[in-house]
Amino acid sequence: MLDIPRPLSVDVELLLAAQNDMGVCDAKGQYAPGGIPSDQRAMNAPHLPKVAGIDPSSSSVPAPAHTAAPDCAPTPATPAAVIQDRLAGWVSDLTTLHELTERLTRTTTLEDGLRELLRAGAALVGARRGFVVLEPADGLGPDTLTGLGLGRADLGQIETVPRQGTCYGRLLDGTLAPESGQGGIAQPDLLADEHLDPRHRAVAAQLGFAASYAMPLGCEGGRLGAAVWLYDEPAEPVERQRHLIGLYARYASEHLARLVELERARTTTATIAEELLPSRLPRVAGVQLAARHRTGPRGGGDWFDALPLPEGALGLAVGSVTGSGPSAVAAMGRLRASLRAYAVMEGEDPVAVLSDLELLLRLTEPARSATALFAYCEPRRRTIVLAGAGHSPPLIIGERRTEFVETSLSAPLGMLSCWEAPSVDLSPDPGETVLLYTDGLLHRTGDPMDRAFARLHAAAASVPKALRDDPGAIADHVLRTVLPDGLDEADSNEDVVLLAARFE
Template identity: 70%
Template sequence: MASNAPVGKPTDMSSPRLPKVAGIDSTVPAPPHTVAPLPGVPSAATPSDAALPPGVLIQDRLASWVSDLTTLHELTERLIKTDSLDGALREMLGAGAALVGARRGMAVLEPADGLGPTSTIGLGLAHADLGTIETVPRGSGSYGRLLDGLPEADLPGAGLPDADPPGAGLPGNSPTPPRRPARVPEPIAIRDVRTEEGLDPRHREVAARLGYAASYALPLATEEAGRLGAAVWLYDEPAEPDERRRHLIGLYGRFATEHLARLLQVERARARVATVAEELLPSRLPRVPGVRLAVRHLTGPQGGGDWYDALPLPEGALGLAVGSVYGTGPSALAAMGRLRASLRAYAVMEGEDPVAVLSDLELLLRLTEPARSATALFAYAEPAQRRIVLAGAGHAPPLVVGDHRTEFVETSLSAPLGMLTCWEAPSVELSPAPGETVLLYTDGLLRRTGDATDRAFARLHAAAASVPRADRSDPGAVADHVLRTLLPGGLDPAVEGEDVVLLAARFE
């Protein structure tokens, strides 16, 4: 065993050494992503460094950097999985609390452009606590100073020309002035609320009531995204994060801000699509004697082309329609609006003949939009006689729900509009009994289940048959029960671009 003993200085020999390369200094510089080692690790300026072997300090520093990078990687991975603003704010609050060593906090989303949305999220704070904090004068609170400390002139592009002046950059002309980046305010640390100078008395009163003694506020702002909001973490005792924690929360905060900016764009796009879709659909359902109506319309993130309509016709009649335009996005919404407006006109002129209405609609679609197809179902109802005449073009059959039956209406098989040179299919007549509800729906209701077509139809039939007897007198309750039973988790996120329309008509 003695022959295997190390020779010389074991520590020096086992210490990692950087290769010597001509022209390259082997000294390891401090990386830009960390400004201080973990607590307990001696720094290069301490006298104890002289007694440490050269490789030990490097290893400890590297271990500290690797630990910080691993922590940031794990936290950002969790943040990037969030797909909503509220979810991202809550995840950011929890991760930030761990990084700065706090227990409670709040995040305020308030984009500087004023276009919204705005919200306030709390961590370890009840809704009443958030309301109490908001009673602090805005100029005294940390988050208020951050939100108001970024003037409009410092936002990206503010006060700068939208385009370069004519001739800018050409020889002999003045160069184009560079655009100034947005100014990002510095974080605000209040080590002790009781002794901090310049605080409003109300601030100290609220802090004493909620039991926090210090705070650290971080702006949710970057040069590219501008100001989106602010986050504040609250300490139970006087404290403030050290330099290392500030650096880590700063890196994480910049990443979180960019992620929030992306989610904000998506949220605004969804809101615009939903607004356009709602404006293209009826604002209210008509009241016609002998029938009660209810509708449920669920829109996916991309916005589909599903639509519905209910319009009074001469002699007490009622026109009911549902349809779907293939495609998603603004173009599908625009086509849906044109198709619905055209069907209303044809229904007023010749609503007694649903086949003629759909034939005219198919001709219009083929002439004006030959590359697009759509499904549609139009029903001409006479509530006084409880008589319905309907025709469908590639559309799912209606479902009749009553005390004594739950069955699909047998309609003829027909191609969607725009698929044939000339569309025409026979109509179907039915007479719902008093108290029965007729359900008209779009294909999205079936596709959103994620099941095969035959199984989706079977599930729809079972959902309608299971409507409680007490709810069958209310068409809205019937529609709600069917949706809850068929789509218990809401719209299936795995099926994109499919809206859901469910129109219920109960005949008295």
């Protein structure tokens, strides 16, 4: 038997109050606030510790033979033992919430954040499937529907249910308030609900769910949306589960609000960048054009242009401005617009075009540098005169050859006090394609530059014969081959631009 010294004391009232604040203790009414009762020595009776969530006082696990006489009644749980168990549950809940919120914090895109919310909520309320409807109250979007364990067809079926006939729809419209003291709305038995919308009942039977729990999502900025978890059998979360999902949802809503703002900024930047690039490529006799553009989440400074010039000529350009984000996008727009003006005035001399562009960049934006390549094409004669400033050489793709154009080495724009480099003349054969690209295509591979160039050459040489008549198909093949496994679509700090011109 253990002998606990007399001076030991426990402030039961303080512990009970702390637990009650977390919603995990209901023992406050069972004990008077006068501290530990006079029979404190009953604590000397041994009791099994709580292990892995098992409460020995309520489980069927037998006590060791040496701790209790077989003919004696079980010793009642002492206040200190109850408090210890309650505190253990409190710590377990805090640990669970900490782990789930840590996982949510690591999400950096809105889609990932919504899916993590659904996974964590399903674990907390004991559901297997669910969906979240995102509808920010300010009406600025993005409006989206994301599912967990539900396919596109399943989500489509759910959308056919009249909005006013669903809990989440009424939560979003403000016509239904969450239950008092809880965070959401429970429908424990949908098929037995006489007031359920017939279409809702039919969809529930078709998708195989019998109960639901809906939770509003919102923060100080207003409503964000609503999350719904679905049960395969009639069920509803208990009070402890509702409390935990309420705590988690409050934090998740704040994080999702930040991701919504980030998504809006990304969308705005991407929209501006797309508007600054050609919305469509011109049609010029003797040549077919195709372009592919992939930008990172912050937006970058890679650009391309195809400009009809007098007497049936065509100006082709690609370039890249240092940096990323809105400032780089704005600089890219200014540089492209300036190059168009210089190309109209003196496009026959690409060196003069890039010299004027370099002077403008050095005077107006001395802190920036840029690479650029400009080509003056006469499609009917199949002749090209091009000049590059620190840019990667074009690639000629044909049935008889796949080779890089030999261009002279030159510094990027803005790096020297006066830029000038000789131009290069080339004449593509009928059916050959000239591929212009930016360095982002090479950088995204993660390989050293020599290996990246070799990969690009191998990808161009492997274009199937059936695709060589379509410059768009050629660009797609090169993009997917150089950047396999979705790297061409993945978010990256490196922009990618391909401009393909096939000469007839």
